[in-house]
Amino acid sequence: MIIVQLSDLHVRPPGVLAYGRVPTNDMLREAIEHVNALRPRADVVLATGDLVHAGDIEEYAMLRQLLAGLSTPVYLVPGNHDDRGNLRKVFADSEYLPDTGEYLQYSVEDHPVRLIGLDTVIPGKAGGELCLHRRAWLEETLAAAPERPTVVFMHHPPFRTNIDHMDVIGLEGAEAMGRLVERHPQIERILCGHLHRPIQVRWRGTLASTAPSTAHQVVLDLRRGTEGAFALEPPGYQIHVWSRDTGLVSHTAMIGRFDGPHPFADDGTGGVG
Numbered sequence: 001m002i003i004v005q006l007s008d009l010h011v012r013p014p015g016v017l018a019y020g021r022v023p024t025n026d027m028l029r030e031a032i033e034h035v036n037a038l039r040p041r042a043d044v045v046l047a048t049g050d051l052v053h054a055g056d057i058e059e060y061a062m063l064r065q066l067l068a069g070l071s072t073p074v075y076l077v078p079g080n081h082d083d084r085g086n087l088r089k090v091f092a093d094s095e096y097l098p099d100t101g102e103y104l105q106y107s108v109e110d111h112p113v114r115l116i117g118l119d120t121v122i123p124g125k126a127g128g129e130l131c132l133h134r135r136a137w138l139e140e141t142l143a144a145a146p147e148r149p150t151v152v153f154m155h156h157p158p159f160r161t162n163i164d165h166m167d168v169i170g171l172e173g174a175e176a177m178g179r180l181v182e183r184h185p186q187i188e189r190i191l192c193g194h195l196h197r198p199i200q201v202r203w204r205g206t207l208a209s210t211a212p213s214t215a216h217q218v219v220l221d222l223r224r225g226t227e228g229a230f231a232l233e234p235p236g237y238q239i240h241v242w243s244r245d246t247g248l249v250s251h252t253a254m255i256g257r258f259d260g261p262h263p264f265a266d267d268g269t270g271g272v273g
């Protein structure tokens with residue numbers, strides 16, 4: 001099973017740049033082309049929040065139009081730039097999104113790896129939360145299939161990244177989530193967004209990670225107390241490959257035009273790789 005993770009798409013209305021500078025829609029189009037060209041093909045695409053930039057209905061219409069170009073089913077969870085109401089309106093016919101209740105949380109049962117999407121949004125805030133209600137739902141959902149390998153996906157990571165200005169807008173309820181996660185060893189991975197960079201950590205008996213953005217990246221700055229900034233480093237996405245033999249193996253794909261591929265010529269230096 002091949003799980004593609006796209007994150008932080010920050011889609012804008014047609015012709016509008018994010019922060020007056022980033023052509024997020026064109027960049028998502030390129031990401032989708034890249035994903036469609038994967039062989040073997042991806043089985044599912046997970047989009048881990050900040051799907052659009054301002055939460056406007058016009059942006060969700062644009063997102064829907066762009067995602068229609070994917071040749072793979074896509075599952076969305078919201079981030080701090082999203083608006084649940086507008087997301088629901090535009091994707092009302094999506095079978096996986098819950099029709100009732102406040103939160104956009106759900107599980108996908110029809111693959112070898114069980115997928116659980118979480119909603120970490122606090123409306124109007126940059127930081128996120130997994131409140132008592134959402135944790136109770138997660139506990140119940142995990143308890144329903146303790147033997148099945150499971151991927152949890154969400155926008156705000158439950159771990160500190162050492163990128164200070166992003167940690168300040170992290171996840172409330174992370175400690176309680178950690179205790180819950182420890183009780184469910186079937187969790188292969190917790191896949192997150194928000195950081196606009198690939199970051200990994202061993203966390204509460206599993207692995208947790210963030211993904212690059214398909215658009216702008218957060219500057220790699222590990223100093224305390226600095227202002228946040230973004231840069232147009234190469235965009236990317238994650239590919240998580242599952243088999244019983246290997247478990248879940250994660251790759252980072254970079255999107256762009258690069259020199260190569262070139263064959264490994266035998267030049268007597270130790271061979272391939």
Ligand SMILES: [Fe+2]
Pocket residue numbers: 008010049050079194195196
């Ligand atoms: Fe983002």
Ligand SMILES: [Fe+2]
Pocket residue numbers: 050079080081155193194195
């Ligand atoms: Fe975010």
